[in-house]
Amino acid sequence: MADPVLQISGLSKTFGALKATDNVSLDLRPGEIHALIGPNGAGKTTLIQQIMGLVKPDAGSIRFLGRDVLPLRMAARARLGLGRTFQISSVVPEFSALRNVMLAVQARQGSSFRFFAPVLADRSLTEPAMAELERVGLAVRATVPAAELSHGERRQLEIAIALALGAKAFLLDEPMAGMGPEGSKALTALLATLKAEAPILLVEHDMDAVFALADRISVLVYGRIIATGSVADIRNDPAVRTAYLGAHA
């Protein structure tokens, strides 16, 4: 088996008396979608925040592309290729969709200290940005300010941004949240093509999407991973059924 892209071992984080992350080990292999599910308050977002560098773990290690990323700040991890979308859509509201993606292209080129040349005339920014918008199906809305995009369109925009970064792994935090059935379907299809680009760690509540997309599933309950396995394994795992799935299975 190929080396995992992202490898988390023995990760722990305590907030006061609350063990938000309890000795979590998890890996993300090339070409897979690894879904992370669990009830509300299981610590999914805290885990993602530790991977991104927003929250510092108390113990454990996070290796990305074979490199220990714990000492790195969020921006440095992003430059290595950790692409992230947010649980609550997070884009630059006054910028158009195109300019949001252009900013990511600029970040990837590593050249924010250019003071004079206007960005809108810079085809090394506009062309790749437009290409990513086309891939996610948002090209027609390129000039609309991000604040005026619909919820689903903002999700698409976030994915275009992650693509423009040339991410080597995607951390998608509830991409389906707040999407209607039509939108979820379209996004599910998009994510299925996205995994050819880079593996995806998918935090998601929408079980239809998870079962349709995931190659492997890990179940997080009270900060601990109680099971990891294929879709079939998880569906049939008695501990998971009691703890979480219940009504769904």
Added chain:
Amino acid sequence: MKRETVLSIAVLVALLALPFAGQALGHPFYVTLATRMAILALAAVGLNIALGLGGLVSFGHAAFFGIGGYAAGIVASHAMNAEPLFGLNLPASMPLAWIMAAVFAGLAALVTGAISLRTSGVYFIMITLAFAQMIYYFAISWPAYGGEDGLSIAMRNGFPGANTARPVDLFLISFGLLVAALLLFWRLRDSRFGAALQAARQNETRVAAIGIEPFPIRLAAFVISAMVAAIAGAMFAELNRFVSPSMLAWPMSGELIVLIILGGTGRLAGPVAGAMVFVMLEYWLGGLTERWQLFLGLILLGVVLFARGGLIGLIAGKVRHG
């Protein structure tokens, strides 16, 4: 052409025409008034880089403005008394004073910014205020250049090809600097640097999540902003032929923020429109009543409540980023 571009040009043409119209109508005092507008606008354009583009509400830009003022005063007084400065006999030259102003204010901004920019929101406002007040009290207690009494400029520094004792020449130099600063602001705003700076204002986490550190971007903006404000300070001292610690004090910082809010935060010509209205009110209302700032307060209240984009926003509409 976009509406805002037309408006920006119209505002500048109005400012350029004001002193000449004033002279033609027999009010030579308008030249000084217009010079004051241009210089305050220049300082506010500087602040607008940090505040408007970067969202960095610096309540300490008076310090940089004042450092610029002292640079002009010190260059003038050393040249006057033929005393060497840094071991050199330097000429009474405006460009020299500008360079000194920009260098010293830039260094001060680098040091204070490196500390202040670790904070945000109200803490940032307070820490920039604290640094500026430290510099203010230093100026008061430093006897070499007049201390509390300030420093008079007996004869203005010179500018090649101009007679700086003539009000019109002084206006044209100030106006030229203002246009240069506006060009700088415009290019910065639309550049990669400007994109990162404005994005960090709107969504810091997003900017970090795509791999751009907001801190060095903001620090660079803060330093550039301080340098422009300092050059304005140098011209302010030349205009008044006097520099005093009050140029460094917090009411001056507040005044610069008021100019920007009045004209339109982050807008190209916002500071120019703001400065023109401010100086006009100061002159007209100030002639009617000593309490003219009461009316300024009411106008500011109106702008904040009903016209968040300031005067420019009122006429040209909301900002659209291509």
